[in-house]
Amino acid sequence: MSQVSSIMAGLRQSSPGQNEFYQAVEEVLEVLTPVLDAEPRYHNEGVLERLVEPERQILFRVAWVDDAGVVRVNKGYRVQFNSALGPYKGGLRFHPSVNSGIIKFLGFEQIFKNALTGLPLGGGKGGSDFNPKGHSPREIMAFCQAFMTALHRHIGATLDVPAGDIGVGQREIGYLYGQYRRLSGRFEGVLTGKSPGWGGSLGRKEATGYGCVYFAENMLAEKGETLKGKRCLVSGAGNVALYTLEKLTELGARPITCSDSSGTLIHPAGLDVPLLKTLKEQQRAPLATYLDSHGDARFVPVEAYENGGSAVWQQPGDLAFPCATQNELTGADAEALLGNGVRGVCEGANMPCTREAISLFLRAGIQYGPGKAANAGGVAVSQLEMQQNAAMARWPAEQVDRTLRAIMSDIHRRASDTAREFDAPGNLVLGANIAGFRRVADAMIDQGVF
Structure with a gap:
């Protein structure tokens, strides 16, 4: 039995019924094979066994x-x-x-x-x-x-x-x-995401969505492209989705979908993001009320979804941003996206794509930004909030956004460089997992067994 199989068998026995946890662990461990083969010390120090507990x-x-x-x-x-x-x-x-x-x-x-x-x-x-x-x-x-x-x-x-x-x-x-x-x-700075009026950081609310778009911007730049004019399919209508929509619009893209538990809103001319923010953040209104102001848009209720997939992913587009929840984008959805011409996927949510969907994206050779890299903007600005709290200081919004943009660029560079190092150029799943693993594993080894 391989080390990965042994670890997974142990987790299934000690932590029964935790399927999402198994999925997350297995997806990481399977990708780490090249670095584990190259650096045996990660085996010798029991890093994997400690890391999964x-x-x-x-x-x-x-x-x-x-x-x-x-x-x-x-x-x-x-x-x-x-x-x-x-x-x-x-x-x-x-x-x-x-x-x-x-x-x-x-x-x-x-x-x-x-x-x-x-x-x-x-x-x-x-x-x-x-x-x-x-x-x-x-x-x-x-x-x-x-x-x-x-x-x-x-x-x-x-x-x-x-x-x-x-x-x-x-x-x-x-x-x-x-x-x-x-x-x-x-x-003290024991929680982040506080109101900016009493210790919160400006830009924290926007950070995950903005950071996801900045990551996509870096993916495209590597191919010599920009976001300008790109049709974007976005799922969700919460904080991450709304600020993904806002930054996409600001950078010249054309987001045309969003969704919530009731269904999918589709506006081919481009979503009216200020209206959406008013409806969802201030009025907490159903997405369908958007149609009262925009008759050229349409709303597809969940019960009308076809072929077992979300209506978000059934639209023609260039880029997809799953920003709702885990495992929302299935293999059938991935096939629909690829059939509709989508050439890049950037995850705003945590593990929103199933393993089947990810395999389809990687085999098709489209650009794919995994959530652990693409949606790291939220935690990055949370740490900036911790810095500000510790210093009893407050940074201007421009400084926060500039730092966020630099962090997302650095994350992409680190993942991309690592992918190339292991002869898998463009495979940001491999690059992000190995780059993150190395940093944590090296620290664990340096600090001894505990």
């Missing part, structure tokens, strides 16, 4: 009281996966789909994403199966306070610095931070 897993009950006076109970999670490069860093996700396997998959991916930034960050992730949708602001505050009451003793500005993710925006971060201050008595 979290340093600490925290599971806790979150009990809170709703507006009717009824006690509700949810599950809370924080996985502190690897701290070889710095304090644990990774978001909190509040969504009904959250379970141990989802959090471990996200935390494992975060290790390599954070390593690729070149910044001193370890990998972690957390969240709860609580769904903020449908709850009043008071109920959301009550839940966040209960969640932080259980979590606060395990985090700190130089230990573990959570951020937001799906279901956790500035509002939730504010409630969480207020409870942390109440319990600890300290005003």
Whole structure:
């Protein structure tokens, strides 16, 4: 039995039923073969066996009281996966789909994403199966306070610095931070994604979406192309998708789709991004209401999707940006994209493409930017927020954006150079995984076994 097969068998036995976690680990380990063959010390030091096991897993009950006076109970999670490069860093996700396997998959991916930034960050992730949708602001505050009451003793500005993710925006971060201050008595950079008015970084909300577009810009530049005039297919309508749409438009591209749980919005002339931001961020309105202002657009409800795939990927386009959630883009979707002329895919979400889809993209030879590289902008600016908090300073938005753009360019360069080093030019999956792995593994070896 190979080392990878042995490790996967062990994980399936010790962590049963965690399919997303298995998928994330296997995708990384299989790609690492060239560097493992070239550098035996990674075998000798037990790096892989240590890397796939979290340093600490925290599971806790979150009990809170709703507006009717009824006690509700949810599950809370924080996985502190690897701290070889710095304090644990990774978001909190509040969504009904959250379970141990989802959090471990996200935390494992975060290790390599954070390593690729070149910044001193370890990998972690957390969240709860609580769904903020449908709850009043008071109920959301009550839940966040209960969640932080259980979590606060395990985090700190130089230990573990959570951020937001799906279901956790500035509002939730504010409630969480207020409870942390109440319990600890300290005003410190223990959470990122805070409001810029009291410790947050300008540009943090936009960072993941903007960074994804900057990464795509670098992919295209390597081929002598630009974003100008490119038709772009974007999934999602949350924070990442909205700011991907905004930056694409700013750089001269033409985004024509977005989506949410109700269906897909298609506007061939180009989406009205300011209107979309108003509908989703301020009014929290359904996507279909966009048609009230733009009669030349159309909306395809989920129940009308054909051939088992999303309507987002059924449109002719040049570039695709999956920005919704894990495993949203299937093999059938990938075939539709390739058939519709798409020549590049850049992941804004975490692991949004299935293994089958990724294989199809790589075999077709199109440009493909994996999420651990392409969506690292959010955590990069989170670390810039940590820097600002530590220095009691505030950077102008232009400085943050300029630094973000440089970081994304450096991530692409590192992944691209590593791919060429291992005779796989253009394979950013291999390049990103090996580049991130080397940085973490070398630090683990230097610091001894623990």
